[in-house]
Amino acid sequence: MSSTVVPAATETPRLGEGGPTPRALRRRSVRHFTATDALVLAGSLGASASLVWVVFYQLTFLAGAAGYVVCTLAVFLAIYYVANRHLFGRMAAADRVVAALATMAAAGVVTALALVVAWLVAHGYHLVSVTFLTRDQKGVLNTQPASAGGISHAIVGSLEEVGLATLIGAPAGVVTAVFLSEVGGRITGLVRTVVTAMSGLPPIVAGLFIYVVLITELHYGFRGFAGSLALAIMILPNVTRTTEEVLSVVHESLREASMALGAPAWRTVWSVVIPTARTGIVTALLLGIARVVGEAAPLIVTIFGSPAMNANPFSGPQEALPLFVFDYRSSSVAADIERAFSAGLVLVALVAVLFLLARIFSAMKPGTVGRLLRPSRHRRQEALS
Amino acid sequence: MSTPRVVTTDHLFEDRLYRAGVKSVGIGTFVLLVAIGAFLLLKSWPAFARHGVISFLTTTGFTTLGHHPSFGVAALLYWSVVIAVVAVVVGVPVAVGTALFISEFAPRRLRAVLVTLIDMLAVVPSVIFGLWGFYMLQPNLVGFARFLSVHLSFIPVFSVHSSVYSSSAFIAGVLVGIMIVPIVCSVAREIFSLAPLGEREGALALGATKATVIRSVVMPFARRGLAGSVMLGLGRALGETVAVAIIVSPSFIISPHILQQGGASIAAFIALRFGTGGQLGSAALLGAGLVLFVFTLVVNLGASVIVNRSVGGRRA
Numbered sequence: 001m002s003s004t005v006v007p008a009a010t011e012t013p014r015l016g017e018g019g020p021t022p023r024a025l026r027r028r029s030v031r032h033f034t035a036t037d038a039l040v041l042a043g044s045l046g047a048s049a050s051l052v053w054v055v056f057y058q059l060t061f062l063a064g065a066a067g068y069v070v071c072t073l074a075v076f077l078a079i080y081y082v083a084n085r086h087l088f089g090r091m092a093a094a095d096r097v098v099a100a101l102a103t104m105a106a107a108g109v110v111t112a113l114a115l116v117v118a119w120l121v122a123h124g125y126h127l128v129s130v131t132f133l134t135r136d137q138k139g140v141l142n143t144q145p146a147s148a149g150g151i152s153h154a155i156v157g158s159l160e161e162v163g164l165a166t167l168i169g170a171p172a173g174v175v176t177a178v179f180l181s182e183v184g185g186r187i188t189g190l191v192r193t194v195v196t197a198m199s200g201l202p203p204i205v206a207g208l209f210i211y212v213v214l215i216t217e218l219h220y221g222f223r224g225f226a227g228s229l230a231l232a233i234m235i236l237p238n239v240t241r242t243t244e245e246v247l248s249v250v251h252e253s254l255r256e257a258s259m260a261l262g263a264p265a266w267r268t269v270w271s272v273v274i275p276t277a278r279t280g281i282v283t284a285l286l287l288g289i290a291r292v293v294g295e296a297a298p299l300i301v302t303i304f305g306s307p308a309m310n311a312n313p314f315s316g317p318q319e320a321l322p323l324f325v326f327d328y329r330s331s332s333v334a335a336d337i338e339r340a341f342s343a344g345l346v347l348v349a350l351v352a353v354l355f356l357l358a359r360i361f362s363a364m365k366p367g368t369v370g371r372l373l374r375p376s377r378h379r380r381q382e383a384l385s
Numbered sequence: 386m387s388t389p390r391v392v393t394t395d396h397l398f399e400d401r402l403y404r405a406g407v408k409s410v411g412i413g414t415f416v417l418l419v420a421i422g423a424f425l426l427l428k429s430w431p432a433f434a435r436h437g438v439i440s441f442l443t444t445t446g447f448t449t450l451g452h453h454p455s456f457g458v459a460a461l462l463y464w465s466v467v468i469a470v471v472a473v474v475v476g477v478p479v480a481v482g483t484a485l486f487i488s489e490f491a492p493r494r495l496r497a498v499l500v501t502l503i504d505m506l507a508v509v510p511s512v513i514f515g516l517w518g519f520y521m522l523q524p525n526l527v528g529f530a531r532f533l534s535v536h537l538s539f540i541p542v543f544s545v546h547s548s549v550y551s552s553s554a555f556i557a558g559v560l561v562g563i564m565i566v567p568i569v570c571s572v573a574r575e576i577f578s579l580a581p582l583g584e585r586e587g588a589l590a591l592g593a594t595k596a597t598v599i600r601s602v603v604m605p606f607a608r609r610g611l612a613g614s615v616m617l618g619l620g621r622a623l624g625e626t627v628a629v630a631i632i633v634s635p636s637f638i639i640s641p642h643i644l645q646q647g648g649a650s651i652a653a654f655i656a657l658r659f660g661t662g663g664q665l666g667s668a669a670l671l672g673a674g675l676v677l678f679v680f681t682l683v684v685n686l687g688a689s690v691i692v693n694r695s696v697g698g699r700r701a
Contacts, residue, residue: 056532060532060535060536061532061535062528062529062532063527063528063529063531063532064524064525064526064527064528064529065525066522066525066526066528066529067525067526067528067529067532070529091594091596091597092594094594094596094597095594095595095596095597097596098485098595098596098599099490099595099596101482102482102483102485102486102489102490103486103490104482105478105479105480105481105482105483105485105486106482106483106486106487106491106499108479108483109479109480109483109502109503109506109566109570110499110502112506112563112566113502113505113506113509115517115521116509116513116514116517119517119520119521120513120516120517123520172410172413172414175406175407175410175411176410176411176413176414178407179407179408179410179411180411182407183404183407183408183411185408187408187411187412187415188411190415191411191412191414191415193686193689194414194415194418195414196685196686196689197418197682197685197686197689198414198417198418199685200617200620200621200624200681200682200684200685200688201421201624201678201681202623202624202625202626202652202677202678202681203624203626204624204626204652204655204656204674204677205421205425205624205652205674205677205678205681206421208425208655208670208671208674209420209421209424209425212424212425212427212428212671213420213424216428216667217424217428233417236414237414240414264397264399264400264403265396265397265400265403265404266399266400266402266403269403287504287508290508291507291508293510294508294509294510294511294512294513295510295511296510296511296512296626296627297511297626297627297652297656300627300656300659301655301656301659322510322512322627325512325513325516326512326515326627326630326631326656329515329516329519329631330631340516341516344510344512344513344516347510347512347513348509348510348513351508351509351510352505354508355504355505355508359501
């Protein structure tokens, strides 16, 4: 009996038996990069850089770093294609060139960002000090050096205006997102289109609208609050679009479970959907705020600007960081332009902090924010479970 | 025997209240958009009424003071479009290339870093771009502009009549081109990521290179969505205000010479001239704002229709 149980599979003759063993199946890599490839790349780069240097700089008088880089990259692509085609054939050459193009584009974008930040830091850092952040420009004369006065009034103005704008625009934006994602109806398509259109609204138009309604029609005057309203118009569509995306990710079974327990729809949204999506909503808000903190255009036509500290956004003209930068950089006094650079650096730092917070929140697991906000209650829940 | 509980699909009273409240906010956004257009039209009416709408759209100068005011948005609109087109020509290839790099070439870890960096570029304030563009980009680009005008002047757009190469539509356009990269890139990336995986792998299995996959699978699939993202970028570029205002110096001559000084977009012009020009000037600026509003609205709506159709139902 036992002799019948023979491991037959190993005994059966295979195809190709006796010949060379079949090549092991290897995963085909679509992005290998060998030493030869690296050499070709380096060679092409060197050749194009020197060729452009000789032909364009020396013979045809090209000037400026930007032009040199553009010409070098164009020549590089040509040389790179020819070299690869000679070595590996047409198809491989086309592949390499496309990869090089895509890499160049990405590298270019990152370089642009790095250049903007590096340039701003290099030109703005030396003025930033405690006095610069705590004094205003009241009574500062043209003849005084850049270190006189500061931008506290602009910082306070910006924070107040953006804070008020968030208080108005963010809830409206979240509720609109709730409408689009949770309530719906016949007009959903219309509202979504409107929100999309508003997210592309030129900032200056948002400002002009508030100017027309509040300042020319209601004679409210140039005030921080007018700027807040203009910024709120900018915040709303951003928050709505991102929040809607976050809400749509909330699992349907959570809503159904809540409904099955007999909760009314508003309760489901308030106690289940929004808490689940809270980290995402906070991220949406922070990104929306980061976008509008630096908007100068709507403020040009609504808050007017003022060199003195005005902590009351509901009375009299106010200053804001982006407006300060815009106004002072057009001055003919060198000290004012230096101030604009430093104020710009402070503004970018503010935006960076908001952006970083948004990143931190977006990396959090759902529910973390609630735990941070209400630690005691959560501990109680943990004790129960 | 007790009667069975009646199950209805009617909403509770509190839910009706909630739905009505939420719906009214939704309608509010629509009302807001209509109100923006309506109020701008109302307040700019004196400017339109002065010489008629046609005149406002075809006049190039902007004199609103004195006895013979003559103003219109023709030149401003022309330069807005020129700057936006330069921006699209510069920005879209870079944005699409970056999106391709992220979706097709980059290693996973680099991908996340790049996405973060591009999001960061999107939140850099436009006034900062303006400063950087004026003090760093412009000095470096002027030489290139001169180079183009000297060696490629047989192409009309590269010819010049004056030798001042700063504050040109070209430089403003390049700067705005950098600024529209994030929005175009994020839309393009989303579209590329939706390219059918089966066809992608099929092409690779047949021995295609990545370039072939991009050309024969990704691009045919993404073509329409890309057109939408280009329009989206165009809309943003048209509305860009502060950065352009810092670069350009307004002139009212319609000419094809994009490399020489002159030309201002509507948005930038409003920012530069706001508060000057008296009662009529203010109405005229509002009229210019209305033209910009309508123009960007049309472009953006067109873009969103195209993008939504090509992303196709994935976003409900």
